[in-house]
Amino acid sequence: MSTVSSPLAPSPKPAEDRRWRMVNRTMRLHGHKPHALIETLHAVQESFGYLDLDSLRYVAAALQVPLSRVFAVATFYHYFSMKPLGDHTCVICMGTACYIGGAAGILEKVQDAYQVAPGETTADNRLSLVTARCLGSCGLAPAGVFDGKVAGKLSPEGVLEKLGRWTHHDDDP
Amino acid sequence: MTMTLEELQSIARIEQDRQQGYAHRIHVCIAAGCLSCQSGSVMEALEKEIGRRGIEHWCQVKGVGCLGLCKGGPLIAVEPAGILYHSVQVGDVTDILDALGGNSVPRIDAGNQAYFFERQQKIVLENCGRIDPERIEDYIATDGYAALYRALRDMTPREVVDQVVASGLRGRGGAGFPTGLKWTAVAKAPEGDKYVICNADEGDPGAFMDRSVLESDPQRVIEGMTIAGYAVGANRGYIYVRAEYPLAVKRLRTAIAQAERLGLLGKDIFNSPFSFDIKVRLGAGAFVCGEETALIASIEGRLGRPRPRPPFPAEFGLWGRPTLINNVETFANVRSIVLKGGDWFAGIGTAKSKGTKVFALAGRVCNTGLIEVPMGTSLREIVFDIGGGIPEGRRFKAVQTGGPSGGCIPEAHLDMPVDYESLAQVGSIMGSGGMIVMDESACMVDVAKFFIEFCMSESCGKCAPCRVGTAQIHQLLSKISRGDAGPEDLTLLEALCDLVRHTSLCGLGQTAPNPVLSTLRYFRDEYTAHIAERTCSAGACRMAVPEEAL
Numbered sequence: 001m002s003t004v005s006s007p008l009a010p011s012p013k014p015a016e017d018r019r020w021r022m023v024n025r026t027m028r029l030h031g032h033k034p035h036a037l038i039e040t041l042h043a044v045q046e047s048f049g050y051l052d053l054d055s056l057r058y059v060a061a062a063l064q065v066p067l068s069r070v071f072a073v074a075t076f077y078h079y080f081s082m083k084p085l086g087d088h089t090c091v092i093c094m095g096t097a098c099y100i101g102g103a104a105g106i107l108e109k110v111q112d113a114y115q116v117a118p119g120e121t122t123a124d125n126r127l128s129l130v131t132a133r134c135l136g137s138c139g140l141a142p143a144g145v146f147d148g149k150v151a152g153k154l155s156p157e158g159v160l161e162k163l164g165r166w167t168h169h170d171d172d173p
Numbered sequence: 174m175t176m177t178l179e180e181l182q183s184i185a186r187i188e189q190d191r192q193q194g195y196a197h198r199i200h201v202c203i204a205a206g207c208l209s210c211q212s213g214s215v216m217e218a219l220e221k222e223i224g225r226r227g228i229e230h231w232c233q234v235k236g237v238g239c240l241g242l243c244k245g246g247p248l249i250a251v252e253p254a255g256i257l258y259h260s261v262q263v264g265d266v267t268d269i270l271d272a273l274g275g276n277s278v279p280r281i282d283a284g285n286q287a288y289f290f291e292r293q294q295k296i297v298l299e300n301c302g303r304i305d306p307e308r309i310e311d312y313i314a315t316d317g318y319a320a321l322y323r324a325l326r327d328m329t330p331r332e333v334v335d336q337v338v339a340s341g342l343r344g345r346g347g348a349g350f351p352t353g354l355k356w357t358a359v360a361k362a363p364e365g366d367k368y369v370i371c372n373a374d375e376g377d378p379g380a381f382m383d384r385s386v387l388e389s390d391p392q393r394v395i396e397g398m399t400i401a402g403y404a405v406g407a408n409r410g411y412i413y414v415r416a417e418y419p420l421a422v423k424r425l426r427t428a429i430a431q432a433e434r435l436g437l438l439g440k441d442i443f444n445s446p447f448s449f450d451i452k453v454r455l456g457a458g459a460f461v462c463g464e465e466t467a468l469i470a471s472i473e474g475r476l477g478r479p480r481p482r483p484p485f486p487a488e489f490g491l492w493g494r495p496t497l498i499n500n501v502e503t504f505a506n507v508r509s510i511v512l513k514g515g516d517w518f519a520g521i522g523t524a525k526s527k528g529t530k531v532f533a534l535a536g537r538v539c540n541t542g543l544i545e546v547p548m549g550t551s552l553r554e555i556v557f558d559i560g561g562g563i564p565e566g567r568r569f570k571a572v573q574t575g576g577p578s579g580g581c582i583p584e585a586h587l588d589m590p591v592d593y594e595s596l597a598q599v600g601s602i603m604g605s606g607g608m609i610v611m612d613e614s615a616c617m618v619d620v621a622k623f624f625i626e627f628c629m630s631e632s633c634g635k636c637a638p639c640r641v642g643t644a645q646i647h648q649l650l651s652k653i654s655r656g657d658a659g660p661e662d663l664t665l666l667e668a669l670c671d672l673v674r675h676t677s678l679c680g681l682g683q684t685a686p687n688p689v690l691s692t693l694r695y696f697r698d699e700y701t702a703h704i705a706e707r708t709c710s711a712g713a714c715r716m717a718v719p720e721e722a723l
Contacts, residue, residue, distance in 0.1 A: 037474035042416065042455050069475075076476050076633075079416050079458030096379030096573065096609045097535035099623055133458065133627075136381035136418060138535035138607070139206050139243025139542050150209035152246075 019047040023055075027062055034065045037073055041080055050081045078133070086121040086128040088147055088166045090159070095134030097141035102156075106142060107131065109156040110163065126167055175444050176436045178322055181313060184435075188314035195233040197273045200250040200302060203236035204388045205420050206381075211263075212247030218263045222270055232273065238389020240302040241290070243542040245283055250302065257283040289540050292559050294521070296529050297505040298545045301389040306424050309431040312392040318437055320511035324400045325445040328511075333404040334360050337507070339515030341527035346372055346463070346500035347575065347604045348680070349526070349593040355497060358487035359405040362495035367407035369398050370491065370498045372468060373414035373421070376460040377576030378627065380607030382531040383501040385543050387414065387421035390505070391428035395451060397504030399438065400511060402449045405497050410451040413468055417458065425453055460577075460631035464679045465490075465498045467633065478633045479679035500605065502531055522548030526592035526603075536573075536609035539564050546591070553587040556610055567612040571695070575604030577624045577631075578684030580691025581617060600691040602684065616713035617696040618703055621689045622650040628685035639682030642673035646689060653700060656707035656716035663700060667693065 026043040030036030040063065044055045051074050060067040074080045092098075092107050107118065110129055114122055121128040137143040140152025146162055192198065201207075201216040219234045240248040245259030249269070256277045258269065268278045295301075304311040312318075324333050338353030359367060371394060375383040387394065398410045414422055429451055432438040440448045454472050462468045462477040469491050471477040490496020506528060510518050519527050526548040532555065535541045539561030546555060556562070556572055563569050571581040580601035582589075589595050593603050611620065629643040649666045652658040670686035670693075677683045693700060702708050707716050 035472070035474035038457055038471065039455065039474075042457070065474075072476055073474070077457030077459050079456070094378070096576065096607065096623070097541075099378075100536045100609060100611055100615055100620075132417065133376070133460070134378035134380070134417075136375065136384040137206055137209060138379050138381050138533055138609075140209065140246065141535055141541070143209070150205065152206070152209055 022047050023059075024062075027059075032063055034063050037063055037065055037070065038077070041070075041074055045080060050084045052082070083121070085130075086125045088126060088163075089128045089130060089145070090163060091130045091132050091135075091145035092118075092154075092159075093132045093135045093137065093141070093143045093145075095132070095136075095138060095141070097138035098134075098143055101141040103142040103154075106144075106154055106156045106159050109160060113160055114163070127163065175441050176318075177444065178326075181318060181322065184310055185314045185316070188310045192233070192314070194231075196231040197254070198233045198235060198252040199269070200235055200237040200240070200252060202238070202240045202246065202248040202250075202302065203306075204239040204301075204385055205418075206239070206243040207246035207248055208420070210246040210260075212249075212261075214263055215247050215249070215261050215266065218266045219269070222266050226270065228270075232270070235305050236307070237303060238301045238306050239298075239385040239543050241298075241542045241544065242283065242286065242540060244540060248283075251277075257286060259283040286540075288558050289542075289544075289561070292550070292554060293545050294529050294547050295545050296509050296518075296521075297386060297393075297502055297531050298389075298543065299509075300393065301385065301543070304390065306389050306391055307427050309392055309428065309435060309437075312390070316512065317392055317508075318396055320508040321396050321399055321403075321437065322443050324403055324511050325443050325447055330360060330404045330406060333400060333511065336510055336515040337404070340506075340510045340518035341515075341522075341525075342503065342506055342510065342518065343526065343593065344500060345502035345506075345530070345605065347578065347602060349603055352499060352503055355487060355499070356401065356405055358485070359407070359495050359497040362488060364406060366409075366492070366494045367405060368491045368494060368496040369402045369405065369407045369410040370465075370468065370472070370496060371398055371410065371412040371501060371504055372463065372465070372498055373412055373418075373501045374456045374463050374468060375415060375418075375501075375605060376463045376631075377578075377605055377607050379533065379535060379573070379576055379609045380605050381533045382543065382606045384415075384418050384421050385533075386501050386505055386531070387418070388424055391421075391425050392432065393505050393508055394425075394501055395428055395432055395438065397507035398451060399442070399449045400507050401497055401499070401504065403447050405495075407497065408448050408450070410449065411454050411472055411491070412451060413454045413456055413462070413472060415458070416455040422453060422455065429453070459633070460627070461633045461679070461681050464681060467679070468498065469496065476633070478635045479681075481678060502606070523590060523592045525594055530591065530603070530606060532606045532608045534560050534608050534610070537563055537567065537612040537614070538610040548592045549590040551588050551590055552582065555591065555608065556587070560610065563610065563612050567614070569610070570613050570615055571611045571617070573601075573609040573611065573620070573688075574607065575602035575684075575687070576607050577627045578602055578680065578687055579604045580687045581611070581620065581695065582691070583695040585695075600687065600694055602687070614711055614713075616654075616709050616711035617692040617699045618650060618654050618709070619711070619713040621692045622647065622654055624688035625650055625685065628681060632681065632685075636676075636678040636682065638673050638676040639678065639685065642669060642677070642682070643685050645669055646673065646686065650689070653703050654709070654714040656703060656714075658704050660701075660704060663693075663704065 060070040249258040343349040467477040486496040
């Protein structure tokens with residue numbers, strides 16, 4: 001939350017930003033009613049990748065919901081992220097089938113190799129490591145999502161190779 | 174636009190004729206599991222090659238929902254020959270087309286999977302793997318919306334409720350509350366705004382039944398909800414679906430738009446005075462929102478925290494109005510009950526558990542996938558006949574049902590019939606249908622810790638027994654798995670489980686101790702081995718260095 005300038009900063013007027021259009025459209029579709037809060041936060045996260053205090057303040061003002069409640073909802077639900085993600089995202093599923101299938105071992109390998117904890121991004125902003133409750137891909141356990149693409153039957157070596165390819169490609173000019 | 178019966182039948186006939194015009198129909202599974210194994214590119218390659226060969230007039234390629242045998246993805250079925258191919262790659266496309274009308278391609282032939290398929294009985298999944306989930310015409314061709322027509326035009330709302338009561342259908346979300354009772358209660362509530370909610374917040378880790386149904390046959394759920402709306406007197410429905418299931422959300426939205434376009438949702442459906450519309454609401458990753466009052470709070474844009482019941486949602490639900498909440502699979506049964514009658518449905522299953530149940534079979538079992546069996550099928554049949562047993566010649570240890578609210582069932586109970594009562598008797602629950610098979614490599618203390626960690630982090634924090642209790646249980650289990658615990662800790666653990674179970678506000682806390690209690694009941698020796706001998710026979714737990722022991 002260190003990115004936030006001041007708690008007293010006025011709500012942004014971001015109508016001109018293209019990414020805000022989807023957010024505004026969502027609120028309009030729901031008649032700017034307070035119950036549109038979760039749907040609106042989904043729209044913010046989809047447009048910007050995460051929720052920051054400025055956007056929460058904007059949504060609070062537009063839907064006439066107390067900022068405390070907007071903040072409470074944004075932090076209560078696991079799906080909402082208050083931190084931006086890195087260039088690449090690796091999600092490891094920690095559902096029951098994946099856990100039984102050795103997901104914890106995969107996670108540990110990635111953590112060790114990249115010195116990053118689940119829910120965090122590497123210092124060079126290359127890789128975000130995320131754990132999921134269950135992807136529902138239990139038939140292919142252990143499963144994960146790599147930059148939006150679901151992959152199953154993972155092994156620690158396979159995952160490290162995949163991540164290595166990302167960082168390797170990025171090194172190319 | 175309003176649809177008439179003639180128009181509906183004509184859509185069905187045109188679609189059936191169109192499909193029968195093809196000598197070969199190639200069904201490519203495009204549910205999430207197979208898509209993640211690149212079934213999309215296989216389908217593209219098939220279409221391209223068929224176009225190149227100029228055989229598109231007698232050979233059809235169709236994306237279909239889940240074909241069931243998820244471990245072998247990408248899966249392809251060739252009809253009417255009845256061949257199932259597994260692990261198909263783009264390079265196999267020419268061979269598949271060359272083999273049409275002759276013998277199958279042995280390299281990728283899934284072979285005789287008779288056991289996997291023949292022991293199953295499909296009601297909810299009858300269209301999975303058969304129809305294109307993104308085309309309503311394909312659904313209509315399988316008698317789709319005929320049940321809605323019958324309900325609206327030939328039956329009173331009361332008669333529809335009576336059929337559901339007669340069917341003996343019980344809630345498929347886990348608790349098994351009689352669906353007919355819920356419907357009756359909402360139907361009896363005073364007139365005015367009422368709501369129907371479909372609970373598609375499939376939060377149990379290890380369960381993917383609802384996701385597969387929504388991805389494979391979304392219209393069935395919509396038809397079921399609309400019939401429910403008519404039966405209880407509601408005009409508006411909500412589907413609360415996990416945001417983590419983007420494909421299911423997309424197909425649902427497509428399906429709703431198509432149903433609206435044909436007048437199967439909207440005003441004056443089938444020229445009756447009944448109107449119904451459905452909106453999709455995205456969940457945001459809170460397990461507790463599977464609890465009905467928390468789910469309602471979430472739809473209202475609030476924190477997903479349960480409230481004490483009564484009043485039940487049937488009286489005081491969404492926006493304070495009478496609300497019917499059922500699970501995806503429950504609604505998916507409705508069309509068949511209306512078409513074939515409640516008595517037909519009641520003829521399947523056991524005395525107190527009627528119909529079939531869909532299970533997501535996963536873990537250490539050969540045939541992972543999606544199955545549907547009549548209630549009363551034994552666990553042994555599911556794990557060893559349908560599931561094909563344990564891979565790599567390992568030994569079966571336990572099967573876990575009911576997710577974080579359920580329990581681990583040991584080998585001694587494998588011949589028990591799967592129904593609500595039997596599962597409760599052995600300390601587990603039916604749950605929504607996740608079934609995780611474990612072999613000797615799983616440590617039961619570790620498994621219990623895994624589930625309690627889940628409940629601890631998903632506890633909404635409203636009531637102390639759940640918020641504090643799950644954290645304390647987790648601490649005790651961590652102590653045991655580190656080898657730091659003494660015999661008195663087991664007594665404490667049991668007392669704590671009892672407390673959390675009996676004093677928590679909602680189902681999350683009340684059932685959270687189940688995985689601990691059931692493993693304590695059947696695998697107590699593993700707990701004592703961790704405590705007395707500081708050993709984990711499965712090798713999953715790392716013991717702390719002795720000096721650190723308290």
